[in-house]
Amino acid sequence: MLTSLSRRLFMGTVAAAAIAGLTPAIAADPIKLRISTPAVEADWHAKMLPVFKEELEKAAPGQFDVEIHLNGTLFKQGTEPAAMQRGNLEMAMISAFDIAKQIPEWSIFTAGYLLRDPEHQTKVFESGIGKEMYGLVEDKMNIKILNVGYLGTRQLNLRTEKEIKTPADLAGVKLRMPGSDTWLFLGKALGANPLPVAFGEIYTALQTGAIDGQDNPLPTVRAAKFYEVTKQIALTDHLVDAIFLSLAGSTWNKLDDKQKAAVMNAAKAAVRFNNENRIKEEAQLADFFKSQGLKVYKPDVEAFRQQVQKAYLESELSKSWPKGMVDRVNAIK
Structure with missing residues (x-):
């Protein structure tokens, strides 16, 4: 009788301990990931964020709480890196221009006519160059x-x-550029008088004549409806632009290895969705803008390339570029 009772007490204790060990995992709050972007809802780099959220939920059910904040409503364009560094923001899509404010070496990726096309861009950042930078x-x-x-x-x-x-x-x-020295330098290199204007203010600034123009990829021109208040598009191809889906280091360091892998895979899926759709749309947009009454044409791109490259190579910016990096980027085919 005593032996049977002792056995039951022992098994009960073991079961209670097992349940207690599981309780923290069950009760743990999901990790909040607030993503801030100036992107408008119709743009592909806004549409890619639900893909990230869905893929992350599939890989790590209930472990993350992803909030998507568009139109610069959470943090204004360019302020996201500082917010992540202060611990006020978990995720953002940041540009090379944002990074170059703090790491001058990154200004190489703000230079016009360095990256040739989307495929070249992907290969560069998947290479040792990307790992290093x-x-x-x-x-x-x-x-x-x-x-x-x-x-x-x-x-x-x-x-x-x-x-x-x-x-x-x-x-x-008067060419609108985002408000940083590296962006303004690009505007000057193109030959214009650059003015810093927040993305959310571009439409009104064009409408009122506060600016004469803006530079953006064609899908963004369509998504933000800038074509409604402009008359022409000159296909200068002056910058193959990138957006870097990023996580605050303080948040990244809290994740275990499985969570890190889930986040990386979700980011990969989101970027693939963005790239495929953006490239497809970009190829079709010249005809759309023409149908809206805009003049779309190719200027003397070589004249722009020569002037812009000369401006960068003779500038203080290029002195901060990693030695031999231009040649390394050019060598990637």
């Missing part, structure tokens, strides 16, 4: 870059009627 961001900014997405090839979109054939034709043109 991502490492700088992790070490110096405490931000983990998850993957690079194709933001599009930037073109000139103007409300004026004068055709732009060479950089000289941009003299005096």
